[in-house]
């Protein structure tokens with residue numbers, strides 16, 4: 001089995017050198033780092049790390065308009081060009097502990113896509129202010145109500161896809177950006193009949209670097225579920 005972990009980065013200089021060895025400590029796992037021309041030099045750092053781990057890291061240096069959704073589209077398309085049988089996605093800021101990778105990978109034996117979920121056993125987040133917890137739990141309930149999706153955590157960016165499942169999604173058609181992008185992928189997967197699983201994770205808020213969540217992204221995530229719901233009816 002060959003596993004490729006796609007990691008989008010924007011200004012993650014402090015976090016990447018901690019993330020990479022932790023991910024690559026798992027046998028059979030490779031990484032694709034998708035950097036968006038980070039002003040802090042994360043891209044050059046990723047190249048150095050790739051040289052330290054020959055054959056295990058590929059770095060994509062994006063140019064043009066930056067964005068998390070766009071980076072995922074480019075990264076996941078590239079991932080499908082490789083021979084990876086499982087394609088994972090995770091954040092670079094250490095909120096997604098690489099120790100859970102084996103659990104996600106194992107669950108992909110019985111599910112088409114597996115979500116590292118914060119809301120399976122109550123709410124498992126560390127160091128989030130109360131308003132963040134409210135926002136995220138509200139967002140998930142709202143998304144589930146509007147779109148009819150069933151997973152407890154529809155906005156988690158920690159996922160493991162079977163290659164065939166990902167290949168069925170029309171990544172070129174994805175229209176959303178921030179969190180909404182993650183919801184849209186899940187929505188499209190469930191429309192293709194994918195069996196969606198979840199494993200519990202404890203999510204830890206970033207200690208280093210800055211969050212890129214903007215109010216534009218939040219507004220998009222309010223509107224996007226309705227667009228998906230109407231698309232689903234057509």
Ligand SMILES: Nc1nc2c(ncn2[C@@H]2O[C@H](COP(=O)(O)OP(=O)(O)OP(=O)(O)O)[C@@H](O)[C@H]2O)c(=O)[nH]1
Nearest residue numbers: 008009010034036066067068071091092093211212
């Ligand atoms: N390539 C790329 N990566 C991005 C972009 N925006 C965010 N990222 C990365 O996407 C991941 C998630 O971004 P965060 O800023 O941590 O967003 P978040 O996890 O939703 O928010 P926090 O809880 O505040 O950390 C991180 O690995 C970021 O470096 C972008 O425009 N382009």
Ligand SMILES: [Mg+2]
Nearest residue numbers: 091093095206
């Ligand atoms: Mg984060």
